[in-house]
Amino acid sequence: MALRLRLDKPWRPLTAEEATRLPGQLGVYQVADSVGTIVFIGEAGARSPFGLRSELQREARERRPGHQFRVEVNQQYRTRWFELLMVHKADHGSLPADNAKNPPPSLGRLSPS
Amino acid sequence: MDFEPSSEQQMLIDQVRRYVREEIIPLEAKLDPDAAELDPADQARLVEKTKAMGLYGIDIPREFGGPDIDIVTRVLLAIEMAQHRAGLYVPCYGTFGGAGLAQIFEANEDQKERYLYPTLRGEKKPFFGLTEPSGGSDPARAIQTKAERKDNGWVLNGAKIFISGADRAQYGIVFARTDASKGRAGITCFIIDADTPGFHVRRVVHTLRSSSYATELEFKDCWVSDHQVLGEVNKGFAVANDRLTRQRIPYAAGCIGIAIAAHEMAVEWAKMRSTFGEKLANRQAIQWMLVDNEIDIRTARHFTLEAAEKARRGLPFRTEAAIAKLTASEGGGRVVDRAMQIHGGMGMTKDLPLERWYREMRIRRVGEGPSEVQRMVIAREILGSNLR
Numbered sequence: 265m266a267l268r269l270r271l272d273k274p275w276r277p278l279t280a281e282e283a284t285r286l287p288g289q290l291g292v293y294q295v296a297d298s299v300g301t302i303v304f305i306g307e308a309g310a311r312s313p314f315g316l317r318s319e320l321q322r323e324a325r326e327r328r329p330g331h332q333f334r335v336e337v338n339q340q341y342r343t344r345w346f347e348l349l350m351v352h353k354a355d356h357g358s359l360p361a362d363n364a365k366n367p368p369p370s371l372g373r374l375s376p377s
Numbered sequence: 378m379d380f381e382p383s384s385e386q387q388m389l390i391d392q393v394r395r396y397v398r399e400e401i402i403p404l405e406a407k408l409d410p411d412a413a414e415l416d417p418a419d420q421a422r423l424v425e426k427t428k429a430m431g432l433y434g435i436d437i438p439r440e441f442g443g444p445d446i447d448i449v450t451r452v453l454l455a456i457e458m459a460q461h462r463a464g465l466y467v468p469c470y471g472t473f474g475g476a477g478l479a480q481i482f483e484a485n486e487d488q489k490e491r492y493l494y495p496t497l498r499g500e501k502k503p504f505f506g507l508t509e510p511s512g513g514s515d516p517a518r519a520i521q522t523k524a525e526r527k528d529n530g531w532v533l534n535g536a537k538i539f540i541s542g543a544d545r546a547q548y549g550i551v552f553a554r555t556d557a558s559k560g561r562a563g564i565t566c567f568i569i570d571a572d573t574p575g576f577h578v579r580r581v582v583h584t585l586r587s588s589s590y591a592t593e594l595e596f597k598d599c600w601v602s603d604h605q606v607l608g609e610v611n612k613g614f615a616v617a618n619d620r621l622t623r624q625r626i627p628y629a630a631g632c633i634g635i636a637i638a639a640h641e642m643a644v645e646w647a648k649m650r651s652t653f654g655e656k657l658a659n660r661q662a663i664q665w666m667l668v669d670n671e672i673d674i675r676t677a678r679h680f681t682l683e684a685a686e687k688a689r690r691g692l693p694f695r696t697e698a699a700i701a702k703l704t705a706s707e708g709g710g711r712v713v714d715r716a717m718q719i720h721g722g723m724g725m726t727k728d729l730p731l732e733r734w735y736r737e738m739r740i741r742r743v744g745e746g747p748s749e750v751q752r753m754v755i756a757r758e759i760l761g762s763n764l765r
Contacts, residue, residue, distance in 0.1 A: 269580065309409040309410075309411065310409060310410045310411070310727040311409055311410075339587060340583045340587040341411070341587070342409065342411045342412070342413070342587055342588055342589075343581060343583050343587055343588075343589065343590040344583065346581070346590065347581040347583075347590065350544065350581070369414060369417050370414065370545055371545075372542075372543075372544025372545040372578065372592075373544055373545075373578060374544060374578050374579070374580065374581070374592075375577045375578060375579065376579060376580055377577075377579055377595075
């Protein structure tokens with residue numbers, strides 16, 4: 265049976281306090297603007313000192329207030345990250361705005377049913 | 378048989394070993410532990426280096442501009458190329474170039490113009506579509522994707538799974554059943570362009586190999602012309618089978634490379650690390666693990682070079698390739714496991730490459746024909762070819 269393709273957890277406010285509550289595990293995350301438009305899909309890899317917590321703390325510092333996020337703890341953060349990017353591109357026709365500025369060198373294409 | 382490298386082979390081995398240690402491993406220190414790609418600038422720089430070494434396009438036959446490396450030398454180099462974190466599945470991050478798929482060298486001139494030459498120039502990437510949800514170990518019987526005659530061509534319907542690179546490829550070699558009544562003699566090989574209507578990459582398949590994914594494909598009323606048949610109709614299985622047998626030899630070599638790298642780490646660690654006032658290397662429990670590593674590596678190396686030598690001499694090598702694949706994938710897995718045990722807690726972390734090798738080596742006992750199928754191949758040789 266195929267795993268869930270898209271992240272569908274409720275959005276959480278992107279604040280330093282909220283990010284501090286995250287586990288220090290590996291995984292993937294999405295950042296959205298205030299109306300829920302996904303602007304970035306990221307990964308918390310093994311070089312992140314505290315995994316998802318470190319990455320979302322950084323996001324909270326670097327982005328204007330009003331953004332939101334959701335995470336998925338996942339040891340397969342690399343392939344899951346590629347999958348989320350490809351699914352987003354299939355659904356919306358393009359990458360999230362902040363990923364489009366620096367896309368991965370070779371992103372494939374999916375046509376999920 | 379004498380498997381000591383000749384002086385020319387040793388020179389190439391030393392050259393590749395230096396390249397791995399001086400160019401590849403330092404870059405990996407900055408990459409994610411599960412990375413499967415280099416930064417594009419590093420990739421381009423290193424490709425220039427392998428071209429200068431005369432080893433770029435290492436698997437391309439001489440008549441197509443390759444460096445003409447025989448299979449025994451290729452095995453010796455594959456053992457070296459694998460000895461870094463990503464080395465099992467992405468030896469040297471592909472900086473020695475790819476040859477595409479072996480079958481495409483058998484294509485007709487028109488197909489070579491459209492697929493082979495662009496692939497050799499790096500303009501097109503292929504995928505290999507054999508395994509289906511109904512099974513991969515017995516492709517002759519498991520293939521359910523159908524290709525039926527229609528409008529001077531063929532209509533494909535069905536699914537493939539565990540297909541690497543299909544989402545990034547421009548075309549693929551796909552096996553489909555063209556005559557349901559003929560078993561393995563009813564399979565045809567097609568070249569499918571990735572933009573053909575009815576061809577879909579449906580999903581990513583996540584596996585233990587978390588640096589890279591496989592995909593699941595769907596063919597839904599996917600029409601292709603007769604020009605897309607590779608080889609002859611109903612003779613596709615021979616194409617697949619030849620590839621599977623040949624592929625087992627370098628596949629085994631990659632496992633040996635990883636085993637050597639893990640073993641070297643374990644030896645170094647055992648000499649450095651002390652517990653209860655004694656170096657690990659002085660403890661019999663550790664010594665025996667290292668001895669077993671050495672035996673597994675030497676066994677796999679011997680059988681893999683034996684298979685390569687038979688292939689080089691044009692002799693039958695199916696059984697030898699099965700023995701090589703079996704001993705290298707199973708023995709290599711044991712070596713990595715022991716190396717992790719010797720490293721203790723550190724062996725479990727992503728700080729060291731051992732955990733990645735452990736996961737990826739596990740796949741090797743299934744990929745390119747599971748251990749059980751290799752044993753079946755060997756049993757047929759022992760008991761007679763009529764054993765089915």
